[in-house]
Amino acid sequence: MSDRASVRDVAAAAGVSVGSVSRVLNASGYASPALRQRVLQAVEQLGYEPDFTARHLRTGRSRTIGYLLPNIANPALAAHLSEVERLTQAAGYSLLVGSSERPARDRELVAFFENRRLEGLIASPSFEYPDPAESPFSKTALPVVVVERDLGDAFDSVLMDHAGGLRQAMHYLLTLGHRRIALFVSGANLAPGREKLRGYREALAAAGLPFDPGLVFMPESWLESSRDCMARLLERPAPPTALIALGTQMLSGALHVVRGKGLEVPRDFSIVGIGTTETLELMYPPATALRYDYHRSAQVAVQLIMDRIARAAGPPRRVILDWDLVIGGSCGPAPGR
């Protein structure tokens, strides 16, 4: 009773041929009710289940997709990954995860996924290849869906409208009378960061305000603390009265400094967070924030990859999702107004 039963065992037990077993189980071709009955019974009795690997080898379908991302520990990515996993499982697929923070590793992983004959790949690499043709993703036959990266329009992609989100947040703060608004976001080298900066600048321009690079803190890593930068900003003769910040290290670090200075939120200083509900809940008071709908993004990503797997043809699709500005208690009128 140690080894698993194979088709042959089932065939023997049912007194039929292996072909018939396969036909019954896959509902391919016809089988008489009597034969069908005997096969099913033998299957039941032996607890037979077709071996996934052998089936994969034969059919060429691995029923597995890969997810390439920089770092699973990043809360926003973990949330997204979590949803993707749920949805892929629901669709009868498995999820192989691979983390990479270097182009060389990106290449390795893609080659690896390819070698394992995955059916598709969801990718959110840590490096945004300036020349799309140079990216490992354009050299593979694997269907690829790009998440939150700009790798040209040769790929299906799902992105948040970061620029639009920032315009919303800025509009809100500007309406409250703020004129010096700091921006702390990570990823100067990636689309989410770049686009946020663009939205920020556009909102300033639309309001006829100058752009002050000194108010922007944009390190590469999401783990970076913004304490020093915030401290310097508050030393200025005309310090910012509001901040828009990514809701993990960026936001908390800044918050510590603001409060350490004796400033009270939202009376003396206003804050708009950016992130998942879960992360932002940790703030006190509950932040007014651009809420990242990772649930929706994951849903679109899985939909796109499944569509692409089902029928490879068709032009690339680019889905852009809006941000929700959720009003909390961390913003007030600009001081002295």
Place this chain on the structure above:
Amino acid sequence: MSDRASVRDVAAAAGVSVGSVSRVLNASGYASPALRQRVLQAVEQLGYEPDFTARHLRTGRSRTIGYLLPNIANPALAAHLSEVERLTQAAGYSLLVGSSERPARDRELVAFFENRRLEGLIASPSFEYPDPAESPFSKTALPVVVVERDLGDAFDSVLMDHAGGLRQAMHYLLTLGHRRIALFVSGANLAPGREKLRGYREALAAAGLPFDPGLVFMPESWLESSRDCMARLLERPAPPTALIALGTQMLSGALHVVRGKGLEVPRDFSIVGIGTTETLELMYPPATALRYDYHRSAQVAVQLIMDRIARAAGPPRRVILDWDLVIGGSCGPAPGR
């Protein structure tokens, strides 16, 4: 140039047999330098790479392990998963993730992993089977390493010493003069929660203090907010002066209420957090906390599963890791002392 090359193509190109190609590539058996040379050249030229699936089918080694966990979005689990992924990749293995929050799904996933012939399984199920023999993990031939769960001593396991950690935290607060200390942790039904409660009670007993169940809030989910409970506690004639709380929703919710009451941390109220450094960084002031060393836990888990894969024999090993109590700025002497 569409399809991939197979051993046969390589053999043909090199003018040798498929057996020789395989032998050269796997360094099994001998091959003359000349033949070796020709094979390698053909491999290079065709960009040949042995198909993983076919190799798996033939050798029986899938070089893949599974990770079963309740929810990837839980920051502590995501951090652990992230480390496990890094380490398994480094060991030449892939990681298949599956999330499950119900016993039925646990069973499905185990069956699925088994069917895919994974070589091992790291499991941290959401349900702690009271009768170990009834768990899906005891019915599988797969090597299993259990993380943060008590599923009996038939499995390799890696656990944190939750009771010991809580004794440390309690000792610290008791030394500061606190006598009414609240405890907010999740998972009454799982080892981490149960053990924390045990440590809490042991510390009380050792100090000759009575156990007040009213001071303990222990919901099942880590997402639960503790606001209402905290609010009620502060209404009591003799409210708690300190709190030990899990560093996500539990902690932040309580903190909101404490501050909403006009109490200042750590002057009027002391707090010890429990969680990862990243999560606890979000607090202000930086919390004194039991820091979860997920890096170490992941390392041990991967080590155990790899050992078990290499040689299945040997008695189960149980590794228990200590907590670090990191002193921050969220604790002070008990008020009125």
Place this chain on the structure above:
DNA sequence: TTGTATGCGTTATCAG
């Protein structure tokens, strides 16, 4: 030292 042949567990294509 190298080539040949068999089988891993399936599915699919044939005859019958």
Place this chain on the structure above:
DNA sequence: CTGATAACGCATACAA
């Protein structure tokens, strides 16, 4: 409608 049998791509025991 059903039963042999080939083939997926590889590794390996055995023969040469």
